[in-house]
Amino acid sequence: MTEHYDVIVKKRQVQADNVVVLEFESANALKLPKIEAGAHIDVHLPNGLVRQYSLCQNPKQEGIFRLGILKDPESRGGSICAFDELQEGTQLKVSAPRNLFALDEAEHTVLIGGGIGITPLISMAYALYEEGKSFELHYCGSSIERAAFVEELQQGSLAAYTKFYFKQSGDDHRESLSAHFKQLNHTSHVYTCGPNGFMDWVIDLAKQNQFDDSHIHKEYFQVETDATGDAFEVYAQRSDKIIMVSAEETLIDALAREGIKIEKSCEQGVCGTCLCDVLEGEPDHRDVYLTDEEKAENDQILVCCSRSKSARLVLDI
Missing domain, CATH: 3.10.20.30 (Beta-grasp domain)
Structure with a gap:
């Protein structure tokens, strides 16, 4: 069984109208464990659902878990509950961090996030920065008004490593990244997270530019699955x-x-x-x-x- 922690919502901030940034701390004497870049936790929501959310903090920050959760209109009940009901002071249970999207050792790392898919890549970028590694962070979205963490990424320690692409501003991430990939060394590792179609495009782009499958990493938020079939x-x-x-x-x-x-x-x-x-x-x-x-x-x-x-x-x- 997965280890669980009792936590309390220490900070809550709504960014971009539909993204809530939550910071949890321990609700008792049990200290929260250190996190790894790319890790996520299971959140036991007030409505009984359990959902996974990526941790998006600097891994050097101990004693907290920070999440960014999009209030998805197609939600199956998880993100709407998190957005509406997780207020400062709310107590709940979460799992210990689990990492299915860990960083590999690489000469250079390319991080490409679409929308709320930026969250696990933020923790990766902080980890690479702290370790003095070579990396770049690409943030793609519909508009700056609908994007969370923009101020942090524009003004903080990751600013020099981050490039933004917002459609409403006339930025074409497909054209820009297609040209950029032609300049990348194939020993680089590529990490992508975001909508499934967006990730498929990034993965295809990497493969078209002769990146080995072992150098392409992805994390799905949700997929359409048909679980029916023969008895x-x-x-x-x-x-x-x-x-x-x-x-x-x-x-x-x-x-x-x-x-x-x-x-x-x-x-x-x-x-x-x-x-x-x-x-x-x-x-x-x-x-x-x-x-x-x-x-x-x-x-x-x-x-x-x-x-x-x-x-x-x-x-x-």
Whole structure:
């Protein structure tokens, strides 16, 4: 089980009308752990939902967790609750930081964020700056009025490393970055976060310029996942239960129906919370958490969205 902390909202600031910047501190004597650049935490919201948000502080800042959360009109209930209900003084639970988007050692690092996807890249930029590493930060958005952290990035220690592209100001990030990538050394590492279409474009651009896959890093906020398919049987070995998963039922719901509760969070195959070991059978991987190499090994499955290609799966649960 993931370690959890009781925290209190120490500071709250609304930026760009629809982004709330929250700073948490411990609500008791248990000190919050140090963070790594690129890490996120699970936030247990007042409405019962659990959502992952990237930490966007300088990793040197200890004893706090800082988040930037966009009030998304397409929200499934998480961001709206965070924006509306997390006020200064609110107490809640969060997980220990987990890092699925860690920095690799590189001669030069290129950070490219779209909209609220800038958040994990801010912590990376601070870490690289503190370590005296070579890097650049690119912030793409619709307008400066709808962008958070602009003043911090324009006036703080990261100003000399940051370039902004705002459509409303006539900036064309596609044209500028396409030209810029032609000048980059292929030993550089590229990190991108933002809307899925934006990230796909950055990844394609890097590949077109002969960047190796191992030098291209991405983090999804959310994905559209179809968890339906053919019915199949699951044998939960440790629980000694045989469970039928119907065509319209998710694997995690079928397990819960038979009393096998698996910890979950995003329910979209993004965060890895519901990862289980596969002992027999061939999973039908629907997630974006596992790498292609990990999926090919067929020894793990994210039960929130994935299914089975074989008629039977044996899981170590």
